[in-house]
Amino acid sequence: MSALEFEILAKDAEGHARRGRITLPHGVVDTPVFMPVGTQATVKSLTPADLTDDIQASIILGNTYHLMLRPGADIVEKMGGLHKFMAWNHPILTDSGGFQVWSLGDLRKIEPDGVRFQSHIDGSKWFLGPKESMEIQRKLGSDIVMAFDECTPYPATYEEARSSMEMSMRWAADCREHLPVNDTQALFGIVQGGMYGDLRRESLHAITEMDFEGIAIGGLSVGEPKEEMLASLDALADHLPVNKPHYVMGVGTPDDLIEGIDRGIDMFDCVMPSRNARNGTLFTDDGKINIKNLKHQTDSTPIMEDCTCYTCRNFSRAYLRHLYMAKEILSSRLNTLHNLHYYCDLMQRARDAIEGDNWREFRDQFLQRYRNKQS
Secondary structure: OOOOOOEEEEOOOOOOOEEEEEEOOOOOOOOEEOOOOOOOOOOOOOOOOHHHHHHOOOOEEEEEEHHHHHHOOHHHHOOOOOOOOOOOOEEEEEEOOHHHHHHOHEEEEEEEOOEEEEEOOOOEEEEOHHHHHHHHHHHOOOOEEEEEOOOOOOOOOOOHHHHHHHHHHHHHHHHHHOOOOOOOEEEEEEOOOOOHHHHHHHHHHHHHHOOOOEEEEEOOOOOHHHHHHHHHHHHHHHOOOOOEEEEEOOOHHHHHHHHHHHHOEEEEOOOHHHHHOOOOOEEOOOEEEEEEOOHHOOOOOOHHHHHHHHHHHHHHHHHHHHHHHHOHHHHHHHHHHHHHHHHHHHHHHHHHHOOOHHHHHHHHHHHHHHOOOOO
């Protein structure tokens, strides 16, 4: 029995957008969904109560690479798994560590069976491959486990992208072998292939043949122009298996999410809303607001007039600017509450639009407004 059940509740009649529901051991996830990133068993500055009550997040991410280094997978397992460790009794997806290891650059060496690297914390030496990633994620106890892959760099030649993709497919097969279908953890395969549509489709075919519980698309938002990112999604949209959830990794801006939904994507994650919040950048339907700007110094309005997040219900732009300029800890917390609430609410609005059979109108109006206005 699989740990994941997926059903489609509504679809755009003319395109790929769909509204679905994923059932996992720790709860139900309505899609399309944005998943806040909790890199080190915490979504920075927020409590689990913030995530459920205000943001209404249904699933969050944990980071295999960071958790294996600190505090260590054995400690998390001893403490009852990641859910109990961080007091989050809802679904968790853990990435494989592949992207983080890839980003180490000269501190890592790729071998046939995995990657040898030095810790960014203390320089200690580690090895991480498909078998090790599956074992670490088993100890973490996440609902969704990601296959271990190599993130193809950008730019890459066709030959480089093919070689990288083929290695990721070999590693994907190893992951499936080490974590067969079970009733506690679902395993997603990851499509690679750089910016080459034929390699992407070849990778998707291989992943589909291995019968993963979900299909992820990796290697995007790694420096490529937005047009190339969307072209990669276009190359896959007609070929994604309809009976499985589709997850694009590490993407992105609000308009990226809407474009992704339009191409059949069900799941998104990105550090952007929380990272930008800590840097004083806030998201709205009218684009981004830089709260540092002097024009907000005496502005009594909230970030968004119709936003129901705790921050917008209680505080002015003037106060938020003051907190940021004074380097108060509360600045990060209030800004993060808004940004993550905004992202999750945007997904709710997308779900409503698909259910209400007016997805295309919603999509067009949102994209025009978001891209034409900046505060």
